[in-house]
Amino acid sequence: EAEVAQSPRYKITEKSQAVAFWCDPISGHATLYWYRQILGQGPELLVQFQDESVVDDSQLPKDRFSAERLKGVDSTLKIQPAELGDSAMYLCASSWQTSGRSDTQYFGPGTRLTVL
């Protein structure tokens, strides 16, 4: 069964350092999402891609976060510099298409970030 891959699974960094997370969606999925999940809360969307284009990044803190999906396949989310409040689980998800309201989002295992 195809899965969304993410790496690393765990990352510990010091504040002010740069961190990067990688996501490889299910093959053929045009839409890719990055979520942040703070402990005890539901996932919150950071950025949404349709192929290589950003569809929604309204909740992405652009002063320190950046995301790219250059070839419309895998994606990288970067934080520079990291702050203590960035400690969270970062989840990647993919689906067939944006316009399908009933499309299921398939989630990767996530990257647990701890900022010291």
Add this chain to the structure above:
Amino acid sequence: AQSVTQLGSHVSVSEGALVLLRCNYSSSVPPYLFWYVQYPNQGLQLLLKYTSAATLVKGINGFEAEFKKSETSFHLTKPSAHMSDAAEYFCAVSDLGQFYFGTGTSLTVIP
């Protein structure tokens, strides 16, 4: 605007007892609704989804949910809890491909 409310951030049931996790939604259009389960330090796994077909939706692991438009609810149930059901459960509503998640319900199963 779309949103979901999950009543009860923590639910405890005895093994073999009925599981009932509550979800109410707010949507300006006919909703598409989902339930996901999350085990510790893992991603979210789809349990079931409602897409305007049958109002009673059956999912994996013996879970099912009933869409009730009059109550704007989509509660998740399982007749008999198993120890392996202990996890975090999230209800979500979809609009134009964007998901809006509830705050989650942590299910504890007591042996």
